[in-house]
Amino acid sequence: MKQGGPPDWWYSDAPVPLGARMLAAVYGRLVALRHALYRRKFLEPQRVPVPVVIVGNIAIGGTGKTPLVIALIERLREAGWNPGVASRGYGRNDITTARWVDKDTAPADGGDEPVLIAMRTGAKVRVDRDRVAAARTLAEAGCDIVVCDDGLQHYRLARDIEIDVVDTRRHGNQRLVPAGPLREPVERAAECDFRIVNVGGDDIAAGFGEWAMRLVPGEAHPLEGGRPKPLSMFAGQRVHAVAGIGNPERFFSMLRAQGIAVVPHAFADHHAYVASDFEFGSRLPVLMTEKDAVKCRGFSDSAFFSIPVRAELPEAFWIALLDRLPPRGVAA
Structure with missing residues (x-):
């Protein structure tokens, strides 16, 4: 049996091995350098002609992004938008080739999460390791808003809204990988427009400035x-x-x-x-x-x-999110 799960020390008080701490220090310097290049305009984010909503996380690991993306697509449609989804398509055999994904695409070709999103929503889904190219292709195909699945660290794609998703494990020991679960320093979460806490089906309150998301099984x-x-x-x-x-x-x-x-x-x-x-x-x-x-x-x-599970969030969250978007048909 192939068991999943992160190292014990990510979400506990267990000591972090020295090797992991050393690698995390190197990784942290690379992350800081990349941030500095964008902050000082040596690298410029690329804007596409439609609004872009990023759904991602600071921490590695499943936090419930896919149910949120599905709920987001459904709510955007109710508001009159025609959303498309851009994704890297993690786990597919050939990540170098961009392609459209629909409900009949083999997961080995399109990635399990993009195929699931296409099955559940019928939305246009484009997988491409270049998220800018994926977003532009979606816009050219008639989508008037792009939801980028797991693209928080893909800074080359300019975005209008960032959503950080965590679960009740939060950010674990708050260390960078591989010493901890973080892709970026924990302070990065505070820069996001919305912070979602996946509380599953539990009666757990979100913290200040956070929104609780409950996953309801069907x-x-x-x-x-x-x-x-x-x-x-x-x-x-x-x-x-x-x-x-x-x-x-x-x-x-x-x-x-x-x-x-x-x-x-x-x-x-x-x-x-x-x-x-x-x-x-x-x-x-x-x-x-x-x-x-x-x-x-x-x-x-x-x-x-x-x-299946359905993501439920407070109505106030949806009102706040839609209020942050520009009027339909107006470039961000």
């Missing part, structure tokens, strides 16, 4: 097709729970909160599944995240179910 969808089942049908039963996301425990806890007896199977984020990964030794229902399910349809059977 019904269990059979991967082979057919009518979905309420999660309550699995209450009191043992199931194999599969999660290849940045924080697998969040998925397992969500199922336990529904009264389901979880046999957890954590895989590395963006894991490329094969049939042998599911040789668990017992015939039980297999419940997995949507992100995992898009990679398992080729060898699933009647025991496999996908559990």
Whole structure:
């Protein structure tokens, strides 16, 4: 079994190995140099002809960006926008080639998260390691606003709104990688326009200046097709729970909160599944995240179910976000 998860010291008081601290110091100097080049105008962000909303995080690891992106697309549409999504497409086989992604794209070609976003929203999705090129292509294709998935550190793309997403682990030990989970110093989060805390389904209050996001599970969808089942049908039963996301425990806890007896199977984020990964030794229902399910349809059977989640945020957040955007049709 391939287990996922960060090093123990990222989210605990465990001592950080010397080698990790030394590498973090080198990485920190590189990050500071890059910031200085943009701050002093030696490097210039490139603007595209439509507004750009960045959804990202300071910390490495799954914090719930994809459900937020899906919710953002839906809310922008309700407000009259035609959003498109720019993504690097992490985990795809050929990251050098830009391409369109739709619901039928193989995850190995488009990346698991872009394929999931395309399936859930039907929005135009463009994967390209050059986010500026992706955003321009989306604008040329008729999108009047671009949502950039996981692009907070891609400074070459000028942005109108930045959203930093964390979960209840916050920024861990507040050290830079590999000594900690941070891609940038913790102070960078304060520069973002909105700070979202993924509290899962827990009754946890966000801190000052933060917005709480709750992930609400939907019904269990059979991967082979057919009518979905309420999660309550699995209450009191043992199931194999599969999660290849940045924080697998969040998925397992969500199922336990529904009264389901979880046999957890954590895989590395963006894991490329094969049939042998599911040789668990017992015939039980297999419940997995949507992100995992898009990679398992080729060898699933009647025991496999996908559990979608819906991101819920306060109405005041959506009002504040939409208020920050320019009028539709007006370049930012």
